[in-house]
Amino acid sequence: MPIYEYQPSSGKHCDYCIDGFELLRKISDVNLEQCPQCHAPVVRKISAPNIGGSGPSLDSENIGKHGFTQYKRAGKGVYEKTAGKGPSVITDD
Numbered sequence: 788m789p790i791y792e793y794q795p796s797s798g799k800h801c802d803y804c805i806d807g808f809e810l811l812r813k814i815s816d817v818n819l820e821q822c823p824q825c826h827a828p829v830v831r832k833i834s835a836p837n838i839g840g841s842g843p844s845l846d847s848e849n850i851g852k853h854g855f856t857q858y859k860r861a862g863k864g865v866y867e868k869t870a871g872k873g874p875s876v877i878t879d880d
C-alpha cells in the first residue's frame with residue numbers, strides 16, 4: 788500500500804497536520820480531503836518515489852493508475868487524452 792503525504796491547504800491546521808502528515812492508503816480509498824484530526828482541508832503532497840530517481844515520474848501509465856487524466860495539446864483549442872478517464876478529445880469551443 789502506498790503512503791501518501793498530505794499537507795494543510797487553507798491555512799487552518801492542528802498540531803497533527805501543521806507540518807504535513809503521512810497516511811497509509813489503499814489505491815481504492817477515496818482521496819483524503821480533510822485532516823482526520825481537525826478536519827481542515829488538506830492536499831496531497833506529490834513526493835518522489837523511493838527509487839533514487841530525480842523526481843516524480845509522471846508518465847502516462849502512472850497518471851492513469853492514480854486516477855488522474857492527462858491531456859496533451861493537439862492543436863489550436865484541441866486536446867487529446869493521453870491517460871486516465873474521460874472524453875478522448877476535448878476542444879475549447
Ligand SMILES: [Zn+2]
Nearest residue numbers: 801804822825
Ligand atoms: Zn489537522
